[in-house]
Amino acid sequence: MTVLARRIGDVQLEVVVADITTLGVDAIVNAANASLLGGGGVDGAIHRAAGLELVAECRTLGGCPTGDARITNGYLLPARHVIHAVGPVWSGGSRGEAEALSSCYRRALELCQANGLNSLAFSAISTGVYRFPADQAAKIAVHTTIDALPIAPSVARVIFCCFSERSAALHTDVLARYGSPCA
Secondary structure, eight states: OOOEEETTTTTTEHHHHHHHOOOSSSSSEEEEEESSSSOSHHHHHHHHHHHHHHHHHTTTTTTOOOOOEEEEEEEEEESSSSEEEEEOOOSOOOHHHHHHHHHHHHHHHHHHHTTOOOOOEEEEESSTTTTOOHHHHHHHHHHHHHHHHGTTTTOOOOEEESSSHHHHHHHHHHHTTTTOOOO
C-alpha cells in the first residue's frame, strides 16, 4: 500500500507498507549482516524467498564491511537483484553509526547506476535487531537518497518499503518535505 509518492526531478519516490520480498523492482535492498549469509528479520525473509541459490552466490562474495553493499541476482524473488547493505549496529550514536548508515544508501544507488538499474526498494536498514533509532534512520534514509540521486541518473523510482505503519509514518514525515506530489 502506497502511503506517499513524491516526484523530485525525473525520479518518483514512494513510501509503502509491504513485504519487500513481493516487490517487482530491479533491486531490493537487504538489511544484511557482514557475512551476507542470511539472518533474522528482513534478511532472513529475503534469503528464504530467494532460494538456496542466493546464499550460494553470497558465499562467493567473502562478506561485506559495515557501510558498504554488494549486489547479487534475485533468483526466486520478483526483484531481479538483491543489494545487500550492511548497516551499523547502534552503539549510542558516537561511533560513526549515522555516517555508516548513510553510506549504505549511497552505495546502493551507486550499484544501481553501475548495473543500469532504474527501480529499487529500500528496507529500513539497521532499525531491527541493530537497534538504530527508527526516527533518525528514516531521516538518514530519505535525506541521503535524495542527496545521492545525481550519482544514479539511471534510477527513476525509489521505494522506501516499510514493515509497519509506524516506520512508514516516520519516512512519510521526512519525504513530504521534498518535491511535488505524484499524480
